[in-house]
Amino acid sequence: MSSAEQSLAFERLVRPHFDRLYRLAWRLTGAKAEAEDLFQELLVKAYGKLDDLVEIDEPGSWLCRVMYNLFIDERRRFARRRLHTVDEGQLAGDGLEGLPGIENPVLDNERLERIHELDKALAQLSNEHRIVVLLHDTEGYKLTEIEELTGIPVGTVKSRLHRARARLREILIANGTIS
C-alpha cells in the first residue's frame, strides 16, 4: 500500500469512532487540552498498528481500550491538573456561559451553579471513582462495558460506583447543592 492508501485506509477505520473516542478522552482527563492530547496520542499509536487494526472486528472497542490503557500508563501526563484555558468550559463559572442552556436566565444560572458545584465535587474524587461514575452515570456505559474497557471486574466497578456516588452525595449535601 502506498502511503496515501495507508492514510485512507486508516481514516476509514478510525473516523467513524471519533466522537465516541473524544467523549471518552474528555471523561478520562477532564479537560480539553488533555483530551485532545490523549486522542492524538491514540491516533499516532493506532496508525503504527494499522496492520493489526484492519484485522480487528470491533475497532471502536479496541481503540477505546487502547485509549484507556494509554491514559492509565501515562496518567500523570494526562492528569486533569495540567493547565487548561479558562474558556474551555472545564471549570464552571469561568467558561460555562457558552453552554447550551434554557431560555429562563434565572433557571439557567441555577443550572450553571449546580454544574459548578458538581465539577468541584468530582474534582475531589479519586481518578478511579471519578472515571467510573462519569462513564456509568454520565456517559451511560453498562457495568460490563466498563469492565471490558478497563479490565476491572464488575464487582469492583460496582463498588467504586457506589463509593463515588456516596462521596458525591456527601459533598453536595455539605455544600447545599442537594438537600
Added chain:
Amino acid sequence: MQNTDTNRQDQEILELLKDYPMPAADTAFYDQALVRATHEGSRRQRNKWMLTGFGAAVAGTIAAWMIGGMLLNDPQLPDAGLTIPGVTMALAEPRTINLVFASATALDSATLTVSLPDGIELDGFPGQREISWKTSLNEGKNLLPLTLVALTPVGGELLAHLEHEDRNRTFRLLVDVT
C-alpha cells in the same frame, strides 16, 4: 425515611451527572489529528499554551495576582514575592486552588514546576515535593487547578516556577493550615 431521602438525593445526583456538560471537539480538530497521526509517529499536539503571568485563586475565584503581557524576566514586572497571595485550608481536607497564568503571547514548551512545602501534598502524587509539567500557554488566561491536602498543621509556601527558553520566574502562594 432516611432511605427515601437517600434515594431522592441519589436521583438528584444522577440527574446532575446526566446534565454534566462536555464541549464538542473543535470543528477542524479531527482532521488535524488525522493528518498529524499519519505524518510521522508524530509531532504531538500537546503544547498549545502560552504564558505571561500568574495569579492564585481559591474555589474558582480568581485572586488578585495577575501579571499579564510581559516577559517572564522583564525587570518592569512587579516582584511576585512582594504580593504573596495566600490560601487557608483545613487539615486533611482536600482543597482545590486555581493558579492562573495570563499571557499576551504564545509560549510553547514552557516548563512548570510546582514545589510543595513540607506537610502539603498534591492529591494523586503522594510523597512528592516537586512536580513538573512540560506545557505551553495560550493567549489569555490559563488555569491550573491543584487539589492540595495538608497532612500536618504547619503550612508553608508553595512555589510555581515557570521556565521558557532562557527566561524563568517563580511565583509564591502561602498555604496556611488551620
